[in-house]
Amino acid sequence: MSTRITAGYMTLMAALGVSVFAAPAWAALTWSAIGAISAGAILLGTRLYAPCRRGPWWLLAAGVLAMAAGDTIFAVAAHRSGDTSPAIVDACYLAIFPLVSAGFIQLTRTSVVLRDRTRLLDLLTFTCATALLSWVLVLSPGLHTYANNVDKSTLLAYVLGDLLMLVTSVRLAVAARRTSVVVLLAFGAWALVASDLAYAFADLSGGWQSGGPDELGYLLFYVSLGAAALQPSMAHLTMPVDADAVRARRRWSMLLGLSLTVPAALLLFESMMGRPRDGMVIAVVTVLMSALVITQLSDAIAKHRRALA
DSSP: OOHHHHHHHHHHHHEEEEEEEOOGHHHHHHHHHHHHHHHHHHHHHHHHOOSSSSSHHHHHHHHHHHHHHHHHHHHHHHHTTTTOOHHHHHHHHHHHHHHHHHEEEHHHTHHHHHHTTTHHHHHHHHHHHHHHHHHIIIIIIHHHSSSSHHHHHHHHHHHHHHHHHHHHHHHHHHHHHOHHHHHHHHHHHHHHHHHHHHHHHHHHHHHOTSGGGGHHHHHHHHHHHHHHTTTTGGGGGGGOOOOOEEEEEOOHHHHHHHHHHHHHHHHHHHHHHHSOOOHHHHHHHHHHHHHHHHHHHHHHHHHHHHHHH
């Protein structure tokens, strides 16, 4: 039965994918259907195969729906003369990154034994801090293509989101056993990042058009996540296994501490130089880093409880 469901899903998505490029005038309706079918496939696979942990798959489905909402609104606005992309579109697109990345991270809590899960979270926190430093001190002052600071801050938020998606998906692909589910999840994330980069370059050069090849990665993202959930082996990805104890090292604690001081230090620096121009970016990065730290604390509490038990 799973083979027939997957075949039907792929056939339907292929037909819709062709219509994306053949009939861009119907993009709003097409992307809505693609997103709804992809999210429905994830929920259907979760129901059929009943994994031990359904939360990660629900997060992936939520990320797909957020992207579908953004695509639909963007497509409607793109076909109205004189309209610009509404702010809600950026909100929908930016929601993809924490939702999907959280799903990938949650998949590493049981069957994918990340002996350095704590180090992974430290690395993500340090990556956010480094990216924020690079933006505030190097990229933002030299980026004159965009007219205002809000556009620049939004661009950095996308860069951070793509970076987060890339790190979590690569770690999942490296740590997990090479199954079709893992390959599809990682491939979908990488396709999304590739299309984001292509869209950014096209937008900077003023040559982006709806229905172009830049949207192929977005289509592959939808198809891959839905197909991954329809594989029977998706249930094995979250089966509980024994994990080795991890000893925290002083240098990683120091790295985490230094990373957490970066947003406040940059905000103070910009305040001393005048009005803060990257307040939105600093706030977004602070929330993201706080979420990573809370995840670490939750892991530490869970390990302590298991040790007491």
